[in-house]
Amino acid sequence: MKFYDSQIFTNLSVGEDSLEKMAETAKALGYSTIVIADLFQGLDRFKLFLEEVQKVKVDGLEIITGVTIEAKTVDEMKNVLSKVRDKVFVVIVNGGDYAINRAVVEDSRVDILMNPHMGRIDSGLDEACLNFAKQNGIAIGINFRPLLKSFRRQRSLALQNISTNLELCKDFKIRVVGCSGAMSKWDMRDPRQLVAIANSFGLDLGSGFSALTGTPLEIIEKNRKILAGEAVKGAEVI
Amino acid sequence: MPERRPNILSSSLRYKKRYIAYKIICDKDMEFSELSNAMWHSILDYLGEKFAAEARVWILKSTFDPKTRTGLIRTSHIGTENVRAALSFVQKVKDEKVIVQVLGVSGTIKAANQKFFGHRDLRSFS
Numbered sequence: 001m002k003f004y005d006s007q008i009f010t011n012l013s014v015g016e017d018s019l020e021k022m023a024e025t026a027k028a029l030g031y032s033t034i035v036i037a038d039l040f041q042g043l044d045r046f047k048l049f050l051e052e053v054q055k056v057k058v059d060g061l062e063i064i065t066g067v068t069i070e071a072k073t074v075d076e077m078k079n080v081l082s083k084v085r086d087k088v089f090v091v092i093v094n095g096g097d098y099a100i101n102r103a104v105v106e107d108s109r110v111d112i113l114m115n116p117h118m119g120r121i122d123s124g125l126d127e128a129c130l131n132f133a134k135q136n137g138i139a140i141g142i143n144f145r146p147l148l149k150s151f152r153r154q155r156s157l158a159l160q161n162i163s164t165n166l167e168l169c170k171d172f173k174i175r176v177v178g179c180s181g182a183m184s185k186w187d188m189r190d191p192r193q194l195v196a197i198a199n200s201f202g203l204d205l206g207s208g209f210s211a212l213t214g215t216p217l218e219i220i221e222k223n224r225k226i227l228a229g230e231a232v233k234g235a236e237v238i
Numbered sequence: 239m240p241e242r243r244p245n246i247l248s249s250s251l252r253y254k255k256r257y258i259a260y261k262i263i264c265d266k267d268m269e270f271s272e273l274s275n276a277m278w279h280s281i282l283d284y285l286g287e288k289f290a291a292e293a294r295v296w297i298l299k300s301t302f303d304p305k306t307r308t309g310l311i312r313t314s315h316i317g318t319e320n321v322r323a324a325l326s327f328v329q330k331v332k333d334e335k336v337i338v339q340v341l342g343v344s345g346t347i348k349a350a351n352q353k354f355f356g357h358r359d360l361r362s363f364s
Contacts, residue, residue: 148329193323
């Protein structure tokens with residue numbers, strides 16, 4: 001089975017380890033594809049990032065370019081989105097603020113809304129958000145790193161909100177993506193363990209597997225076709 | 239006078255065991271006791287005392303190989319997924335960063351040794 005890690009940071013932005021180290025660890029843990037989704041920190045650094053990712057080749061591991069957007073306002077998010085959308089395969093927006101969560105699910109250019117519960121006491125999603133997410137085909141991302149780095153009450157609250165979001169995604173038939181969100185090679189985990197964590201939140205094993213296999217593959221393939229000019233939004237050349 | 243022990247229950251009355259094979263990814267050698275402490279800490283933190291008891295976790299000292307940093311953990315068949323999840327929260331063993339990679343799950347120690355650690359017995363050569 002081919003496993004995908006949809007969000008990995010490197011030292012090209014906020015990560016600690018180099019792209020080569022992260023790629024080697026991912027291969028050792030059994031991933032077949034990783035998405036290097038470094039944080040957007042201006043266009044110049046973004047261009048440098050794209051060049052660096054192209055240079056690295058690891059046998060038996062596919063490396064895909066992505067970007068993570070962390071915006072304080074909706075306008076900032078939309079501005080960055082228009083600059084990066086046609087350059088990478090996966091666009092991830094970090095959620096948390098309700099206005100951002102809502103704007104993300106309303107914008108079909110985004111692929112994944114990551115951690116909509118982050119920094120909140122509620123789950124960060126309401127019925128309107130879920131309807132828009134379904135309509136626009138936006139996946140909800142669950143990142144493992146904040147769980148790993150939090151303890152006791154914080155972790156318990158995060159688990160509670162993730163569990164609520166997974167249940168809502170199941171009810172509304174919204175796709176879920178699981179990823180390590182690793183900033184160093186020590187944050188990475190075996191993909192089967194991430195499936196087990198999703199399973200312990202109440203997601204059935206099949207959905208847990210598709211969060212790390214089928215769903216990321218669908219997103220990458222869709223964007224690969226769009227970037228190659230073989231498809232536009234809503235239509236495809238057969 | 240030798241201590242009296244209860245007779246062993248018939249197999250249908252015993253709980254179903256599973257053995258989780260793991261490998262530690264780290265830069266330095268470690269002792270089993272340190273690793274066992276870190277694992278127990280993580281399991282109790284994530285599952286709590288009640289679910290750890292239900293999972294019947296036992297970290298087997300005799301199966302730990304310090305050279306390859308591999309070993310087995312015994313659980314009940316219903317606790318396997320939860321223990322696998324809990325092991326991913328092990329971050330450090332005595333201030334050294336580690337990753338606990340689960341290699342797989344097996345029903346017996348013998349099968350786990352053959353499947354994950356490449357052990358061979360004489361029958362495999364015939």
